[in-house]
Amino acid sequence: MAGARLDIQGLHKSFDFEGRRIDVLRGIDLLVEPGEMVAVVGASGAGKSTFLHVLGSLDTPTTGRIIIDGQDTVRFDSRRMAAFRNHTIGFVFQFHHLLPEFTAIENTAMPALISGLSRPEAEKRAVHLLERVGLSHRLAHRPGELSGGEQQRVALARALVMEPRLLLADEPTGNLDRRTGAAIHDLLLELNRERGMTLLVVTHNEDLAVRLARQVRMVEGRLVEDPLPSPAATSSQAKASDPPPPSGAAQGGAV
Ligand SMILES: Nc1ncnc2c1ncn2[C@@H]1O[C@H](COP(=O)(O)OP(=O)(O)OP(=O)(O)O)[C@@H](O)[C@H]1O
Ligand SMILES: [Mg+2]
Secondary structure, eight states: OOOOOEEEEEEEEEEEETTEEEEEEEEEEEEEOTTOEEEEEEOTTSSHHHHHHHHTTSSOOSEEEEEETTEEGGGSOHHHHHHHHHHHEEEEOTTOOOOTTSOHHHHHHHHHHHTTOOHHHHHHHHHHHHHHTTOGGGTTOOGGGSOHHHHHHHHHHHHHTTOOSEEEEESTTTTSOHHHHHHHHHHHHHHHHHHOOEEEEEOOOHHHHHHSSEEEEEETTEEEEOOOOHHHHHHHHHHHTSOOOOTTGGGGGGO
16 A cells, blocks of 8 residues: 655645734645655744644645645545545644543544444454554543543554554654653554555654654745754664664553
8 A cells, every 4th residue: 555645735824813814824835755754843833733734634725735646635525525534644633632432442443433344343453553552451441541642642543543545643742751752653664664654744853853754844834844954864864774663662652
């Protein structure tokens, strides 16, 4: 299975706030090839989450085109977009958005159930992914009975359950300690290697940013390619040549 190709053209997003127009995205052009991994960095308030929400069709752009595998998704009606999103895009929210009354397994399985998979098959996938993010001991916990970092890992498992060709992740390791975060980074890179999944990750985490092949920086609603400073580039190369992590490495962070 190949990753999705993402072609973003002239993307603008403004909000009307108390009679004023706030221009958050001010003309973004970005081409992401199938299987590419891109880190989006930038200051708080720069528009990174807004960008991801618009890409994931959770919000509409003011103007511009978002072409995923040749299809201009901005033109889709809401029903077609919902189906396309369910099958193609995995979204990890900055603030999780888990359903409070459902367990970790049920939250993770939800997109698969919505797509019509049987409950046993959806739950089998959910358990497998929850194991991969190191949560095999928390399967029946509800979000209120999980730590912030555990909730974040459930949100990641949920985003992966449909085996998306494009993963949009907003600070997926923002609440995690270094070791658990590193295990999740390993998992993202593993999934990219295994499935060619295209990855766009908003992150303040330099450890993760340098492990992705490409960095773009959001500055005042525009993107600039961010060539790595040489020390980081060196460490990225060093890490790229490291042996691949053992599978199930993510479980290391569960203790
Ligand atoms: N619905 C909205 N109405 C008005 N302004 C908004 C709305 N949503 C976001 N903004 C503004 O857009 C700007 C960008 O917000 P966004 O959440 O995209 O930032 P961010 O880069 O993700 O920041 P952080 O790193 O803190 O998560 C902020 O200044 C925010 O106040
Ligand atoms: Mg944000």
